[in-house]
Amino acid sequence: xxxxxxxxxxxxxxxxxxxxxxxxxxxxxxxxxxxxxxxxxxxxxxxxxxxxxxxxxxxxxxxxxxxxxxxxxxxxxxxxxxxxxxxxxxxxxxxxxxxxxxxxxxxxxxxxxxxxxxxxxxxxxxxxxxxxxxxxxxxxxxxxxxxxxxxxxxxxxxxxxxxxxxxxxxxxxxx
Amino acid sequence: xxxxxxxxxxxxxxxxxxxxxxxxxxxxxxxxxxxxxxxxxxxxxxxxxxxxxxxxxxxxxxxxxxxxxxxxxxxxxxxxxxxxxxxxxxxxxxxxxxxxxxxxxxxxxxxxxxxxxxxxxxxxxxxxxxxxxxxxxxxxxxxxxxxxxxxxxxxxxxxxx
Numbered sequence: 001x002x003x004x005x006x007x008x009x010x011x012x013x014x015x016x017x018x019x020x021x022x023x024x025x026x027x028x029x030x031x032x033x034x035x036x037x038x039x040x041x042x043x044x045x046x047x048x049x050x051x052x053x054x055x056x057x058x059x060x061x062x063x064x065x066x067x068x069x070x071x072x073x074x075x076x077x078x079x080x081x082x083x084x085x086x087x088x089x090x091x092x093x094x095x096x097x098x099x100x101x102x103x104x105x106x107x108x109x110x111x112x113x114x115x116x117x118x119x120x121x122x123x124x125x126x127x128x129x130x131x132x133x134x135x136x137x138x139x140x141x142x143x144x145x146x147x148x149x150x151x152x153x154x155x156x157x158x159x160x161x162x163x164x165x166x167x168x169x170x171x172x173x174x175x
Numbered sequence: 176x177x178x179x180x181x182x183x184x185x186x187x188x189x190x191x192x193x194x195x196x197x198x199x200x201x202x203x204x205x206x207x208x209x210x211x212x213x214x215x216x217x218x219x220x221x222x223x224x225x226x227x228x229x230x231x232x233x234x235x236x237x238x239x240x241x242x243x244x245x246x247x248x249x250x251x252x253x254x255x256x257x258x259x260x261x262x263x264x265x266x267x268x269x270x271x272x273x274x275x276x277x278x279x280x281x282x283x284x285x286x287x288x289x290x291x292x293x294x295x296x297x298x299x300x301x302x303x304x305x306x307x308x309x310x311x312x313x314x315x316x317x318x319x320x321x322x323x324x325x326x327x328x329x330x331x332x333x334x335x336x
Binding site: 005007012037046057083104 | 198212253254255259279280281284285295300325326327328329333335336
């Protein structure tokens with residue numbers, strides 16, 4: 001079996017209109033992939049930027065996969081939420097990016113989007129908070145039902161991901 | 176033919192904690208330590224260190240320079256649990272108490288060669304305004320009992336920064 005190590009950090013986020021952000025992340029893989037060690041999903045801490053506008057999480061990611069096939073290459077999906085002083089959480093953006101496929105360290109910038117609702121819901125979100133959210137998290141990384149949505153842009157999540165590949169040459173994959 | 180069974184590899188890390196930019200604070204020192212998985216063990220060098228106290232430079236960039244050496248070699252059989260370096264920066268507050276000014280962590284680079292890393296630092300935030308005032312007044316800011324939690328992925332949602 002070929003092995004893939006994904007080691008890196010979710011560094012932080014910029015460009016969101018809200019401060020006090022946290023990120024829920026997860027890694028989705030196809031059926032041929034098996035997670036040998038590491039935690040597949042998690043949630044960062046809430047960070048309030050003091051200097052500049054980037055919210056820093058520095059959340060470590062360390063995953064070890066074994067795979068029998070290239071289909072279903074891991075995808076990292078993110079949900080960025082903001083928390084206000086009362087402790088309420090509001091969605092700031094959804095985003096996903098594929099884990100890189102060449103070994104080495106990569107800087108990734110994942111752009112995010114959030115669903116817009118009707119004009120009533122947008123007005124309510126501006127004054128009271130809340131706003132529409134996805135019912136099924138897999139729409140974040142799959143293209144199947146996207147045509148139903150009307151969305152607006154959120155900010156960008158910055159990641160630094162390092163990749164180590166092992167035994168791929170046994171299966172005829174050059175990397 | 177590839178050998179059966181786990182193979183041991185060594186990771187040698189040489190470098191320094193060069194400097195820091197903290198616009199609001201002065202007279203800081205830093206501590207570093209390494210966090211690594213179960214398959215890793217240090218074979219040579221120091222796993223932890225405390226630097227000198229440094230003051231800001233007088234020029235425009237206001238850098239706090241430590242030039243503090245890092246020298247360690249690890250041996251391992253598995254890249255999982257790749258070492259991270261955890262840095263904690265401390266300094267005096269208005270009343271003269273030693274308080275934490277920032278924590279940060281980054282993975283040791285994977286590829287051989289020369290690398291430069293800039294690590295953002297964060298502090299744990301008090302949960303209520305009263306606690307914020309009390310901690311400012313008494314000089315006992317929220318800090319982590321074990322700085323190594325900064326390098327872990329679990330449980331971070333409970334600790335706002």
